[in-house]
Amino acid sequence: MTGEQRDAFYSSLHMTIDVNKGTEIDKINAKNFVDITTSYYGVDHVFHDTGYHSIIDYIVKDFRDGDIRFGQIVNKISYDQDLVEVQTVNGHVCRAQYVLLTVSLGVLKGRQIVFKPLLPQWKSNAIDRIGYGLMDKVVLVWDKAWWTSVSYYFKRVTSKPSPFSAWISVNKWNDRPALVCVFIGGDANRIKTLTNEQAVEEVRNALQQMFPNQSIPMPIDSFVPRWKSDLFSNGSYSYLSQHQTYEDMIYISKPIVNKLLFAGEATSQEFHECVHGALLSARREVTRLLHVYELSVNQTKPASRSAAISPFEIILIINVIFLKLLPYLMN
Structure with missing residues (x-):
């Protein structure tokens, strides 16, 4: 192996780990990374051809007539041994016996x-100690695919690290030809300082360097999610930082006074950073409510000090931010 080949291998390895963790490799706790990820690495990624909408539709199919309130931004939660009170920015107040909080780790870190x-x-x-990474994207859409790769994912391997290394071919599973360039950590933070036009031009120029024998056409559409600037995200997903302990992943999922419960990908000890980790964490907390706290699904006793103020048994606080990107590509 030549020196250039060795550098290219290490560059590719770093990029692969960076994408999985949403941050640079030098910020990751190497020991915990090996201990935990060996339990599920090697499993194929799954891209559903109808996007995340299909997951949400399935979950709520039996709750169509339930009390779902949109546009309610929670800014205060008060709790004691009896009840939990939730307040929104517009002054709306709800009280319940239990609250399940599923906001992102970025929202919790940002207080x-x-x-x-x-x-x-x-x-x-x-x-504070659990890492929270940033993976952002620039999506370019064309009227027809000009590339011939049949793989949904490809890399640009160079002897020196490049911010334009990881690419997803969206037309692999839908009929809208698009390429997604993935940026991690510092590169993602730099992208957020650019205008959409500047970001698109940088990505298009990188494609031209990757395919020098082909003239890259101008995209007909583009999209830059900017997760770091998203009020309900402040980043992308958690990772094992150098400062955290394995117990931190237990502590972040632990309820408070058996009334305020926590779910979300960052609370999943086995599948943090993953969508299925978030889903399984919610099932974990529902199991806790039903079988540990013995909450009956048919329980109807009002759960409010004042029956006039929105009595509930359970309040679920959720932001469905991951719907932000894929519906754009699936429409």
């Missing part, structure tokens, strides 16, 4: 929700 009393120190420490 966008005020807790009264303050979260216990062990919970706050876990929130």
Whole structure:
């Protein structure tokens, strides 16, 4: 192996790990990375051809007549041994026996929700120590595919690290020809400082360098998600940081006073950073409610100090931010 080939191999390895973790390799806890990821690495990624909408539709199919409230941004949660009170930015108040909080780790790190009393120190420490990465994208759409690759995913392998290394071919599973360029960590932070036009031009120029014998046409459409600037995300997904312990992943999922519960990908010990990790964490908390707290699904006793103020048994606080990208490509 030549020196250039060795450098290219290490560059590709770094990029692969960076994409999986949403951050640069030098920020990852190597020991915990090996201990935990060996349990599920090697499993194929799954891209559903109808996007994440199909998952949401399936989950809520039996809850169409339920009380689902959109546009309610939670900014304060008060709790004690009896009830949990949830307040939104427009002053709306709900009270319940239990609250299941599924907001992103970025929202918790940013202290966008005020807790009264303050979260216990062990919970706050876990929130602060667990890593939270940034993976952003630039999506370019054409009227027809000009590339011939049949793979949904391809890399640009160079002897020196390049921000334009990871690509997803969206037309692999739908009829809208598009390429998605993936940016990680510092490169993703740099992209957020560019205008959409500047970001698109950089990506198109990178494609031209990758395919020098082909004239890359101008895309007919483009999209830059900008997850770091998203109020309900502040980043992408969690990773094992150098400062955290394995116990932090237990602490962040642990309920407070058996009333305030937590779910989401960052609370999944086995499948953090993954959509199915978020789904399984929600099932974990529902199991806790039904079989540990013995909550009956038919329980109807009002759960409010004031019956006039929105009594509920359970309030689920959720932001479905992952619907932001794929519907754009699937329409």
